[in-house]
Amino acid sequence: MRHQIFRIASQKRSRDCILRPFFDNVTRSLSQNSSQSERPSFGVAFDIDGVILLGHTPVGGSPRALRRLYDDLGALKIPYVFLTNGGGFPESRRAAELSEILGINILPSQVIQGHSPFKQLVNRFENEFVIAVGKGEPAAVMTEYGFKNVLSIDEYSSYFDGIDPLKPYKMWTAREIGNSVKTKRGDVVSKRVQAAFVLSDPVDWSRDIQLTSGAL
Template sequence: MYMMILYAQSWGFNLIGGGFRESKRAMQLSELLGVNISPSQVLQGHSPFKQLVNRYENELVVAVGKGEPAAVMFEYGFKNVLSIDEYASCFDDIDPLAQYKEWITKKVANQSRTFKEIGPRKSVHSERVQAAFIVSDSVDWSRDIQVVCDILRSGGLPGKEIGHQPPLYFAHDDLKYQATFPSERLGMGAFRIALESIFNRIHFNALEYTSFGKPNAFVFKNAETVLKQLASSLDHEVHVVNHPDDGSHFKTLYMIGDNPSVDIKGARQAGHPWFSILTRTGVFKGKENPSDFPADLVVDTVEEAVDYILRKECTS
């Protein structure tokens, strides 16, 4: 038997959002589920950033977000990456509100480990940032928007003259998500809207960016590709159905999610062989299947969704 964890915002575990290495997620999930899960079975919103390593492998890039964004990128193969905390700490007064954020001092001190993993820092004052990656949710919107705008409008050299905007990448574009608070929380999509609105007011060219993550059909196609690789690596026989018309090697792939406009919309756009299951465990709490992005099946919990899949597959 094989499986893949298509990591969503919240599945009842204390593992909300991205910002951590797939190897760490695999270890956490292995302990929680009591089965051995390899990093190759875990896909997160920022996993597609791996495909950009050849372009930026040795270039200076900045990683934004909670958790350990620089360590994530370093594990992907980026050799010259700094977190936004590390990068901002190299510039005096780049954050005019830093003196009021006592927690910043401790956080930057804890990031010194990443410098050792990456190697000696080059002079960030003279080395141009070639790209900015929003790996996970920003912890300090005011500082991050300020510094990212500085990077983008100066062509990668904050404090210098206006230059050509370096590429900007978002791991996903979720406007909101469900956490432990009763009402939804603002997600990376909200941060992107704020950043874009401000950048477009202070720069003569509109913000250019690339957003990965659901509902982008690329995420689902990428997951299918990884599943094919996992299936081909198994020693025992894997029963798959070949569909020569669309190139798929799977009869059915299941998407379980709690956000109709992200999870279900993405699965619907991806098409065959994806089967969407909407749960009432997060953003969606309605009684009826939503008319704008209807799922193939609506259930109350993730457990019900898994039970349905097992029953269906065992009888087919």
């Protein structure tokens, strides 16, 4: 198997092949509660930062505008999604945050982040040993997608003594919060990484580039 690094900003043809079935699934899930005659012929994709929210504050009348997409009984009239190139956290967590801030029930399927298309690669790498790169909780994201043998780049690096000679001079901590149960060192060192998934911008670029290149 050829070892690969996956990042959303890849060639357009490859990106389209991954995104097309994902958007088809979103469209079906949002319209399944309506009859064919009632389904609108269009949907809306909203960016989040600077359009719906500024930080954690709604922009203008964005909550009121979103409520107009529902009928008086609270049923969705016009399907919509939040489309953002951000990420690093599970869609379920992002949906819960948006729901609380906007006062509207947002489903995880309505949140499309930069790494959401990685769900389409579960069948290919479900049981393979892979690493997840980026700030936030990259391993938790991949686990929620269905990947069964994944470590964050921070946890992976912890198994190799002296892998980062500049570590004593770095004043930040990039370790993933809420990490999984510690894997035995021998199991990690003896395994070959089959793929690396970049979910968000790393905090420690120099270490992550070095470690990912060496692992693959």
